[in-house]
Amino acid sequence: MDNANNILNIKNISDGTSFWMIRTKRDCFFDEFIKEGYVAIGWNAVTDSVMNPRTNSDLDYFCEDRLKEIIKSNYNETRLGLAVNKCLRFREEMKDGDIAVIVDGYKVAFAVIGEYYEESPQKYTVEYEKEIINKIDSTNTSKDKIKCPYIKRRKISLIKKLTEDDTISPYLKSVIAGNKHSLCILNSYADTILCCCYDAFIYKNKITVTFRVEQKNDINAVDLSNFVLSAAKILSCGKPENVSVKTALHSPGEIIMQIANDPVSLILLLMLIYFMVFGGKYGDMEFNSLYCIFEKIIKSNSKYQKQREALELKKLKAEVKLAEENAESKKLNNIEKAEKLHCLFKDDDFDQMRKAAENLDIRLDRSTIIEMTNFIEKYKDEK
Secondary structure (H helix, E strand, C coil): CHHHHHHHCCEEECCCCCEEEEECHHHCCHHHHHHHCEEEECCCCCCHHHHCCCCCHHHHHCHHHHHHHHHHHHCCCCCHHHHHHHHHHHHHHCCCCCEEEEEECCEEEEEEEEEEEECCCCCCCHHHHHHHHHHHHCCCCCHHHCCCCCCEEEEEEEEEECCCCCCCCHHHHHHHHHCCCCEEECHHHHHHHHHHHCCEEEECCEEEEEEEECCCCCCCHHHHHHHHHHHHHHHCCCCHHHEEEEEEECCCEEEEEEEECCCHHHHHHHHHHHHCCCCEEECCEEECCCHHHHHHHHHCCCCHHHHHHHHHHHHHHCCCCHHHHHHHHHHHHHHHHHHHHHHHHCCHHHHHHHHHHHHHCEECCHHHCEECHHHHHHHHHHC
């Protein structure tokens, strides 16, 4: 599975992953978060030592009331319970490996959440925090020059920052537009968020593939149906009834396919064949499609039948050492594998999917471009 993942860039998401939305303060700090690799939350008076005293069981028991008093005495905050909940969630519930949706006005980015840390309380005081927030609330201040004053932070590793050319699921867009909290959990939208992050991923024993349709004109019904059916057949090894499909085709848009309860090794092999439709990388060269290249590699061994007959005759007649016999047997097996793969490339479903993908102008994220060098070299060595 690791070898396949090296080729396909399929992400294996832990079942215990949580998904969070972090909204910046009035469209500030987004670029800083992305550039410097962290996210942060306010209420500097509530630090790790305050949230987790660990010295007195009574203090731990009355932690929430104590935190409410701290916030009430330092901030003009009316919803004390909500503020306390956000601080505790950011410190205690959020964990390494969770995924964040970072929102700033019309800007959206996705990142893997890392460890919790705090900046110096001597520099990031409560007074400094309130001063910066007052500047943000002022309409006369340039928000681009304001640095984040929050002490509570978590490292992040950027997955993707959406550009003007990227589409976003209308379902996720609706959630973002309707939720104005600085921090909230979005676990019920896990699949939707992951589809925005990755073209292919494994999560909760399901493999999900997102095909991004770049066609800006009306979608041709025949191309759409041909692509969905042929892709479903290939990805499910001839059992399209095992594939569920979601579409969000608003030109551009997405076709999302999900397969459950299939052997991972089989799925990854079929995924490899599928990705060859859309392109790859061999050394320093990138190709829109590896179909022709791989076909040439397979055809370079054009005498399948003659080699099979020669090897079978040699195995029957020759009394060779065990090592040589094993080597010849392995070579015969590889020839038969290559022949099967060649037949698969000539399959009508594969060709139909390739043509429909071209007509629909389906593209993959650049992070999904397959590095074929190791795969092809390994194949050549085995031949």
